[in-house]
Amino acid sequence: MKPEDFQLLSGMLKERSGLALSEDKVYLLESRLTPLSRKRGFDGLDDLIREVRVRHDEVLMRDITEAMTTNESFFFRDSTPFDLFRDKVLPRLTGARAQTRKIRIWCAAASTGQEPYSLAMILSENQARMKDWRIEILATDLSNDVLQKARVGLYSQFEVQRGLPIQMLVKYFTQVGEMWQIDSAIRAMVTYKPLNLLESFDHLGRFDAVYCRNVLIYFDQPTKADVLSRIRKCMQDDAALFLGAAETVLGVCDSFKPVSGERGLYGIAGQ
Ligand SMILES: C[S@@+](CC[C@H](N)C(=O)[O-])C[C@H]1O[C@@H](n2cnc3c(N)ncnc32)[C@H](O)[C@@H]1O
DSSP: OOHHHHHHHHHHHHHHHOOOOOGGGHHHHHHHHHHHHHHTTOSSHHHHHHHHHHOOOHHHHHHHHHHTSOOOOOTTTTSHHHHHIIIIIHHHHHHHTTTTOEEEEEETTOTTTHHHHHHHHHHHHTGGGGTTOEEEEEEEESOHHHHHHHHHTEEEHHHHHSSOOHHHHHHHEEEETTEEEEOHHHHTTEEEEEOOTTSOOGGGOOEEEEEEOSSGGGSOHHHHHHHHHHHHHTEEEEEEEEEOTTOOOTTTOTTEEEOTTOTTEEEETTO
16 A cells, blocks of 8 residues: 555544554555455455545545444453442442432443443343333444444344353343344343544533443544543543553543552542
């Protein structure tokens, strides 16, 4: 790939999704965009790049942006953020919200739904104690394709074997041919909406717990700081933030502090 083509694509991706690509990632552009160029009827990647250069085709730009996102996810990923939610955060929140009986959770880069559905299953397990509670799980992502898959809730054998305890599979999924579909009651607990973290999310209101996992790793430092400081503004003062195993607030955003001894869990600084 010519250096000017790399500049064009990486600049566009940075602006549209925050993805910061270093020059050693040319192979990633080539491996992900070559199939897209074929699918869109171009003669190859050079042709696709020419189109980007001469025409402002919004649909093509969106397809390129979505093709470059990494959507890997699995149920109860890294287990600790879900154990902590079940054993520490949820009991604390049910105490603190005993008056309003309302809890709002946001999965800010939800991909194909395994993260919000893992939380929905935990909440469902607590149903007996939380009967008259209003629980909202909002799941957002930049990519419409992954959100569509999440809404349908159909997963392959491989996907349900990654992280999902067998008892949960039996209890909450139905086999559909070679796939497994998560039950409609669990699906109904999650609301999916497209949302780009680079754009304003003030309108979402305030949350009691935010999962923003395995997305900040793709951003540069100023973008991480900007997204985190805006996430803080839509969290209650006693809310919990969960980041991915390779992510931290330290040295990035001083609105949060790590919760001592609880890996991946952050509270609001000064609270
Ligand atoms: C690796 S997945 C993480 C999924 C899940 N949070 C987890 O940890 O398993 C990263 C997701 O971030 C989304 N993403 C990337 N850039 C984004 C942006 N600027 N705004 C919102 N979502 C974005 C991608 O579409 C992708 O689905």
